[in-house]
Ligand SMILES: Nc1ncnc2c1ncn2[C@@H]1O[C@H](COP(=O)(O)OP(=O)(O)O)[C@@H](O)[C@H]1O
């Protein structure tokens with residue numbers, strides 16, 4: 001048995017996205033843009049004696065299910081063969097810790113999967129490369145139905161623009177050279193799985209229009225303006241979020257809805273100025289990484 005290891009992955013607010021499902025989960029993904037946040041997810045992988053003892057996931061100390069994390073443990077297990085679930089995955093328990101609201105559009109599932117991959121690689125001395133680990137987390141997230149583009153964006157950090165969908169080897173990136181101060185207020189969860197299981201054509205059309213707009217003028221202001229237009233055109237803007245977004249705009253801040261959650265996010269302090277109990281946050285300039293003993 002080897003030592004435990006810990007890794008961090010930033011939260012990720014998707015401003016807009018165009019979903020591209022595909023039979024090959026490594027090819028599947030989304031085009032779009034968003035913000036990697038300094039608020040994120042820390043994961044500790046604790047090897048156990050055997051799979052009977054392991055495979056448990058704890059979210060802030062409470063036993064939970066997180067399909068993307070389970071998927072990573074399965075795919076990184078050297079004993080697991082294609083489609084073979086018998087191996088049960090790497091014999092480890094996984095502690096997921098975050099201050100972010102889960103299920104509210106911050107990419108907690110993707111961050112947990114990515115940090116699990118990085119920590120498991122160290123804890124079990126798997127000797128996988130970064131592209132292999134990001135691909136494992138991306139595939140697990142896509143197969144879980146809890147995301148399409150978060151993992152690759154969280155590995156890059158900053159303000160990623162996803163030009164082409166997919167895991168490393170398929171996806172293509174650019175980014176915005178800015179580090180704005182943002183704040184957010186959440187009104188609750190929105191099932192990513194439910195939205196991704198629905199009619200994605202209107203979302204894809206609105207997402208492609210938003211990406212075209214941003215590539216014409218790649219600035220943070222345009223990112224939020226394109227996001228705002230996307231949320232309306234894709235039919236995803238929920239009433240509570242719309243109200244907060246309009247209030248922040250009345251205070252002079254660009255604002256929109258975090259995809260996919262009942263969450264409003266804004267540049268500057270527009271939400272606080274409008275009287276909301278908003279959480280300030282900065283952009284996480286780098287991507288996911290090992291922390292503590294295993295890390296630099
Ligand atoms: N308290 C919780 N609320 C919402 N999802 C939870 C919770 N605990 C565990 N989960 C799991 O976390 C994942 C959340 O994924 P998702 O809905 O995409 O949210 P996020 O936007 O945070 O990534 C799902 O696999 C879900 O089953």
Ligand SMILES: CC(C)(COP(=O)(O)O)[C@@H](O)C(=O)O
Pocket residue numbers: 012014016017029030032104105106107108109110146147148149150192259260261
């Ligand atoms: C928007 C979403 C499809 C889901 O994001 P979340 O609900 O935060 O998991 C994301 O994965 C993306 O492709 O941009």
